Amino acid sequence: MALPLTPARTGWPAFLGALRAPAVAIAITLAVAAALMINPIFSPPFTVVLGRTLFLAMVLLLTYAAARAWPVRWLPHWLAPVVAIAAAAPLATLAIYLMATGGDFGAILSMERLSGFVLITLCGLVFGVLVALGATAREREALARSQALQFELERSRFETEALDARLSLLQAQVEPHFLFNTLANVQALVENQSPHAADVLKSLIAYLRAAMPRLHDEQPTLGNELALVRAYLELMQMRMPDRLRFGIDVPAALNTRRFPPMALLTLVENAVRHGIDPAEDGGRIDVGAALRGNTLTLWVADDGVGMDPRAQPGTGLQNLRARLAAFFGSPATLQLDERSPRGLRAEIVIRT
Amino acid sequence: MNTTRASTALIADDEPLLREHLARHLARLWPELQIVAQARNGREAVELFDEHEPQIVFLDVHMPGLNGIEAARAIGRRAQIVFVTAYEQYALQAFEHGALDYLVKPFDDARLADTVQRLRKRTAPPHDMAADALSPVLDRLADELRLRTPPRSFLQWIKASVGNSVRLIPVTQVVYLRSDEKYTLVAWDGGEALIRKTIRELADELDPEHFVQVHRSVIVNLHHVAQVVRSLNETADVHLRGRSEVLPVSRSYLHLFRQM
Numbered sequence: 001m002a003l004p005l006t007p008a009r010t011g012w013p014a015f016l017g018a019l020r021a022p023a024v025a026i027a028i029t030l031a032v033a034a035a036l037m038i039n040p041i042f043s044p045p046f047t048v049v050l051g052r053t054l055f056l057a058m059v060l061l062l063t064y065a066a067a068r069a070w071p072v073r074w075l076p077h078w079l080a081p082v083v084a085i086a087a088a089a090p091l092a093t094l095a096i097y098l099m100a101t102g103g104d105f106g107a108i109l110s111m112e113r114l115s116g117f118v119l120i121t122l123c124g125l126v127f128g129v130l131v132a133l134g135a136t137a138r139e140r141e142a143l144a145r146s147q148a149l150q151f152e153l154e155r156s157r158f159e160t161e162a163l164d165a166r167l168s169l170l171q172a173q174v175e176p177h178f179l180f181n182t183l184a185n186v187q188a189l190v191e192n193q194s195p196h197a198a199d200v201l202k203s204l205i206a207y208l209r210a211a212m213p214r215l216h217d218e219q220p221t222l223g224n225e226l227a228l229v230r231a232y233l234e235l236m237q238m239r240m241p242d243r244l245r246f247g248i249d250v251p252a253a254l255n256t257r258r259f260p261p262m263a264l265l266t267l268v269e270n271a272v273r274h275g276i277d278p279a280e281d282g283g284r285i286d287v288g289a290a291l292r293g294n295t296l297t298l299w300v301a302d303d304g305v306g307m308d309p310r311a312q313p314g315t316g317l318q319n320l321r322a323r324l325a326a327f328f329g330s331p332a333t334l335q336l337d338e339r340s341p342r343g344l345r346a347e348i349v350i351r352t
Numbered sequence: 353m354n355t356t357r358a359s360t361a362l363i364a365d366d367e368p369l370l371r372e373h374l375a376r377h378l379a380r381l382w383p384e385l386q387i388v389a390q391a392r393n394g395r396e397a398v399e400l401f402d403e404h405e406p407q408i409v410f411l412d413v414h415m416p417g418l419n420g421i422e423a424a425r426a427i428g429r430r431a432q433i434v435f436v437t438a439y440e441q442y443a444l445q446a447f448e449h450g451a452l453d454y455l456v457k458p459f460d461d462a463r464l465a466d467t468v469q470r471l472r473k474r475t476a477p478p479h480d481m482a483a484d485a486l487s488p489v490l491d492r493l494a495d496e497l498r499l500r501t502p503p504r505s506f507l508q509w510i511k512a513s514v515g516n517s518v519r520l521i522p523v524t525q526v527v528y529l530r531s532d533e534k535y536t537l538v539a540w541d542g543g544e545a546l547i548r549k550t551i552r553e554l555a556d557e558l559d560p561e562h563f564v565q566v567h568r569s570v571i572v573n574l575h576h577v578a579q580v581v582r583s584l585n586e587t588a589d590v591h592l593r594g595r596s597e598v599l600p601v602s603r604s605y606l607h608l609f610r611q612m
Contacts, residue, residue: 010581010583010584011582011583011584013582150578150593154593154594176438176439177414177438177439177440179439180438180439180456180457180458181367181370181438181439181457183457183458184367184370184373184438184457184458184459185367185369185370187373187458188369188370188372188373189369191373191376192372192373192376238369239367239369240366240367240368241368242368242392243366243416277416278416278417279416280392280393280395280416280417307509307520309507309508309509309510309511309520310505310506310507310508310509311508311509312508313508313509313522313524317522318522318524333542335519335520335542336509336519336520337514337517337518337519337520338511338517338518338519338520344520345517
């Protein structure tokens with residue numbers, strides 16, 4: 001298990017990274033240009049002038065690289081190289097002149113030498129600072145590009161997840177165990193000529209119709225979803241009348257709201273399967289919704305056995321998160337809370 | 353049945369309609385059979401069995417608390433057991449294999465008549481072939497049921513107090529965990545909270561495939577790592593996807609991020 005290290009942006013690797021061929025080429029080009037520019041007003045031969053500008057260019061390049069590699073806290077990111085170059089240009093030029101005069105400081109102060117010193121320093125300053133600013137801007141651009149790329153990747157990952165969730169919803173089938181058990185109950189009712197048989201069949205048909213894979217659900221609403229949830233809970237209550245009680249409390253005004261199909265049902269099925277069914281004495285499930293301002297909250301609360309922190313989260317919840325995000329965008333969240341004394345409350349919050 | 357005593361049976365199913373349905377059909381196909389008790393779950397089945405000691409036990413496989421397989425193990429060879437199940441492919445195969453009696457819900461009269469026929473013919477359970485074969489088959493089935501229930505190895509949810517409630521955070525959403533003296537901060541996609549578990553405890557309980565300790569006080573979810581940037585003195589910084597915090601990697605954990 002090893003993550004690839006991205007090129008470090010500080011320290012020695014960064015320092016050496018800044019000294020690559022293109023940077024050196026730019027420094028040399030500018031040094032030659034500066035030498036050509038100031039050569040006519042200089043008395044020393046061109047090669048000497050070129051040597052001095054080249055030396056200065058290399059010192060400034062090293063200074064720039066060092067300033068980027070070991071940033072200081074009290075200077076902004078872009079200013080540090082500029083300050084370093086502004087300081088290095090006169091010092092490096094002074095060093096050149098001290099070498100030329102064999103360390104005779106006084107000789108530099110002669111009129112001719114002094115103007116040369118000032119000229120070279122100015123060249124170094126102007127070119128150095130401009131190049132440093134340019135390089136910083138380019139780096140920033142590259143960073144922005146790579147960030148944009150990363151956002152793009154995130155976005156496509158997000159879209160893929162939503163698509164996967166949709167696909168798995170299409171593939172989602174009625175669990176055979178649920179279907180056959182329910183049919184066995186229907187059989188018992190029919191054979192017994194129970195007056196409930198017709199109602200139960202109606203619930204089963206409503207549930208099956210909603211649970212069948214569909215590609216286009218032209219306008220899925222919360223009202224449709226609640227009808228499905230009710231059909232499912234009624235079926236389960238017929239199967240375990242002594243163990244399951246439920247209540248659905250949603251203001252009628254919310255029924256026309258757009259709502260992703262099976263979203264609430266997933267939570268209700270989870271509450272039955274993981275909360276109520278494993279409990280010998282069962283429990284109660286409450287489904288509700290409330291609109292406060294722009295925030296729509298929907299919840300499924302049970303007082304069943306609750307969640308084992310080591311219980312594998314099913315793909316159901318993960319898919320539901322992706323589906324909610326695809327349907328509403330990021331302002332939709334799903335959270336699970338433990339209830340006291342026991343049970344679980346799942347809550348979908350949508351900011352519209 | 354060649355004994356003078358009437359045959360007795362117990363029915364265990366968590367769904368009352370199905371208990372009554374089976375009782376009704378048995379009454380029609382085998383009028384002499386006495387249903388001495390009906391149980392709503394595996395635990396009740398075992399209790400009622402001990403109380404009434406019926407010769408035959410109909411056990412639904414899927415029941416709350418103790419399931420049908422576990423109840424059958426508790427009852428053992430003291431009765432003839434017929435498993436009742438809606439759709440458990442794995443169980444059906446095992447029943448076939450172990451020559452155990454079973455009924456598939458919803459069942460028809462013909463199938464139930466077959467079962468009744470077999471039960472009537474049998475002598476006392478202890479000399480029964482099926483009873484001898486019971487144990488290993490049930491052991492295997494119990495194992496399979498356990499396999500089908502979630503593996504209990506690693507922590508999947510972190511419980512954290514948020515306001516007045518205890519939030520269950522799926523570990524896949526957890527970005528990192530960072531501790532100070534007393535508490536551990538858990539940062540996830542939807543917020544941050546303090547929990548009482550220590551980094552050491554969490555490091556033991558979380559799946560090491562996804563969570564690595566990168567510092568004495570920091571565990572990070574690898575799926576949320578954007579990049580690891582090496583810095584001075586053999587340490588590094590972890591940059592997170594879509595977040596501004598930077599987490600430290602100390603020298604002793606740097607080997608986790610060796611360049612590939």
